[in-house]
Amino acid sequence: MKRKNLGTKLVAAGLTAALLLTGCGGNSSSGQATGSTGEGTTQSAGEEERPTITVAVSMNEKGEYSDANYAIKYIEDNTGVNIEFVQLPSEKADADTKLNLMLSSGEYPDVICYGMNKQKMVKFAKEGIFVPINDYIDKYGDNMKRLFEARPQYEQLSYAPDGNIYGFVTANECYHCQAYPKLWYNTEWLEALGLEEPQTTEELKEVLLAVKNSDYNGNGKADEIPLTGSKDWDCQLEWYLLNSFVPVDKDTLSHVEDGKVVFSCNTEEFKQGLAYLNELYTLGLIDPTCFTQTSDQMQQVIRSDKNLVFGYTADHFAMGIDLDDAHLNEVTAAMIPAEGPNGARWQLHKDYVDMTDGFSWFITDKCENVEAAFKVGDFLMGDESSMVQMYGEEGNYWGKLDTPTESILQGTEAIYWIKPGFTSNEDDAYQKNTFWSGLMNQLAEFRASMSPRPEDMYVSDSYEARLFDETAKVVPYFYPEYLPKNLFLEDDTDSETFTTIQTSLREYVKTSIAQFATGEMSVEKDWDSYLKALEKYDVETYVSLYQKAYDVYAAQQ
Template sequence: MKKWGVICLSLMLMVSAVLSACSNGEGGNSGGNNKEEDTQLTLSEPGVLPITQEKTTIRITVPQDPTVISYEYGENELTTWLEDQTNVHIEWNLYPSTDSLEKLNLELSSGGDVGDLIMAFEVDNAMLATYGSQGVFRDLSDLIDKHGHYIKKMYDEVPGVQQATTAPDGKIYSLNTIGECYNCDRAMRFWINSSFLEVLNMDVPTTTEELYQYLKAVKEQDPNGNGEADEIPMVGSPHSWFAGVDDFIMNAFTYQDSDNLYVKDDQIVAAFTTPEWREGLRYLNKLYSEGLIDPSSFTNDENQMRQMVELNDGNTVGAVPGGGQHVFAANDSTKMNYEIVLPLEGPDGFKNAYYNRYGKIAGPEFILPANGKNADVVMKLIDVMYSPEFYMRARYGVEGKHWEKPEEGVLAANGGQALYRIIGKDLWQEPQQVHWHGQGAAWPTFGSDAREALPEGQFDLESVLYKAAKAYDEFAAEITVPRFFFDNDTSRRFNELKTEIKKSVDAATADFIVGNRSIEDDWESFQQELESIGIEEYMSIMQEEYDANWK
């Protein structure tokens, strides 16, 4: 009898769970496991604020940006404004910025609680397709249809974005950042110390040989004039914006995109398997073996690189790779002392500039976990984040306090009409409580080069980067590999291969440059290592997708 009672109780609990699930499914609101929460709320029409009449709380998981002092309501101006406008309170689930994606992966794979919205993680399409097909990420199609106002406008005004972000199963697992940054798509740049050039009576290098001669002179001829051999010919960082020592220089030997791949004659090529890449490594090894590349270049973070560049009042380092002077210099006087180097001509006459032709459609910014709550509210909040006002606040701060609209006829950094003017100092690189350092700022209506040009004599990063990008355009080939979206099984395998191949290439590149591996004796073993990982399968997966949808 006791056993029979337990069985009856179990049956009753099962029936109760089924009835509960059925009742939660009524009411027509979408949201996966959150329908019961949403059906209790009074939601506004698309694009209308506040989002709900009832104060509603959601949890957002985000990597904690090191420049954001606080994300909390009453402490962060963007959070306070957003909550007041929407009637939605945000509880922040902050991950350490270091290894945040690994932590997210661990939580997702173990069924951990990642809140109601995943925001600003560097998730790729393979990860989206894998977790999406497993039901870990929610399909956003119905939510966009119901609640999209600014999102639908973005789809209309940015052709191809909806197609590019739709998974092979026809579902949408993320809403992506749309980029309006002309210089960012041409950011594999290189900078040289102008005062050193003047002292050494040398011109800006135009070839790899001229760069070698310049770096050698920096090391040997005491261009800072302090009587000490303390000059650093070249320094970089693997943890900053295109500041790896091989990023820019390799373009004098081979085509490459940010994954060291390229498309030529409709064939996808892994640059790191080519003789040209090997030649580039020979050149870089020559620089390193002669003390022209600082050893810290393979371990520096951005701050450590800046500290080195700022030694001796910014008069120590001869050359630095990087997206802009702001990534390697702290003081404006130092930034102004470094000028752009145009793409170098290699020993065989090759010359190329990096250009990301697919850069406008950036990576996933917003993902809804399927077990999150109040999905309708979350989607309406995301929609607000695609509004022009949110973007300006999320990037620049409060109008009238941190920025303002210039008068008609005021020139921008790009030479057109200026659309905004910074009041005081741009807080982008500063510790602050004004915004989230761009996190959630998904759709700019114009690029940062639309800022008012600064007066002569001031360091104007936007003008410098715009002019540098324009100059690089002359040498930029359209060879970028598209952002592929594979089905679940393919994406899982592709992700595995990509991770292992990148790990192998990064390690081997550093080893060849510093001489831990011989370019002459160990090149074939490196290629065999790639083969054992599955380089042929990796390339075949991409080529098949390219032939089917991008050729």
């Protein structure tokens, strides 16, 4: 058969251009591509002939890509389809080059199991390389339809402009990552002051003043730091505080209101937020270094004296305190957002749709049995299939609990156990019996089903459970309408223009916030000049393009 030598033909063709694609699955590096049945659909004696599909995948050098791999044999036996693998290298740049070679030469397999963004997916669909799968979803897509029902935003994201779906959207959800940053504070310190968690921005200011004058560390100096943050990761204090005035984040600089994209950083509410930042800064309630220090430097300050810093913004609280200090772990908590003078009270929010790795499992026009290829892809999204892909045979690294129990995600149950302590990269048996396709069920609820709630919440091993609990406090303050950060613009010129404007705007607004907060610029005197400068960055075009992309996304609801 032609398929027998497909991998060799593709290597021989050679091409230097690389695609802007993202890797598929998890562990991947170079390995040997071996088909599970060798000669196409040839079967052992007495075995009913079943179809074979060829699949390009980035390979793990320690892995096994034949039916000697328990996970691959499990997939084949449960779908009735044999899989013959075509190697993509482990290094992304090399894999991009080889994939470009395949697609440009016309010598490519039935399925591309390799992650890519929507722009690339639509490009290859327009070229006729990827085939639409809408009809197959309707007939055979039990797991994909289940995903779309649980997360309608993934279905919205999946449609190309022509109304077709050309790839399997990949979920990679992290429950606590939805709320970055949180404001982490010392509850014991607050109790020692006889105060309660602040509910408004004015109450927050009063709490911070009390902190500043408390001499909590007992050294006789007013050196306590009420609030700090850092410039990297999602640790920026300023964006957290501004959400008590207007919904805004450092990526979009905008929000959506009644379906309309609104640029947040030229509004009267934004101006009020800047004035509040300046007031706190002038009163000595914001650490002057928070606009310039790194998260590592912030952590060093916080850990230098556990009674020095009252509150800090960070993705998770171990970016500040030492988790091995069980008592400090117990008294550290996330503060709910304070309500501003206009009623704004938002927690910075990143929806699951912005955590996706994009798309994978693209069925090409070379595939003679699209139904079989689709069924395999959909099967890979199932619960038990996901466990086998990630952990191999049941009973070795995973299994089912005798009795379901409370999980770390409120309202869900844990039904699986995972072998504690093993490190997959050091376990050859694990490597040779798993297959990280990238299509596994990675919804937050399913991931929590592998994590029973621990008895002791204040040891380092219980860290994720603590993060889940603290996140649950702030979820009610998520934006009522969410503006995705990574929307699709079909026209390449529009996409390039949008990216260029956004990059410039982000830098200008970030710098201006710090200048307004520290008093280098005056909210009263320099606001108009700030607005005029914004106009030069073409905010109008930015909003117009964002609206265009959002309308396409929202139209799929």
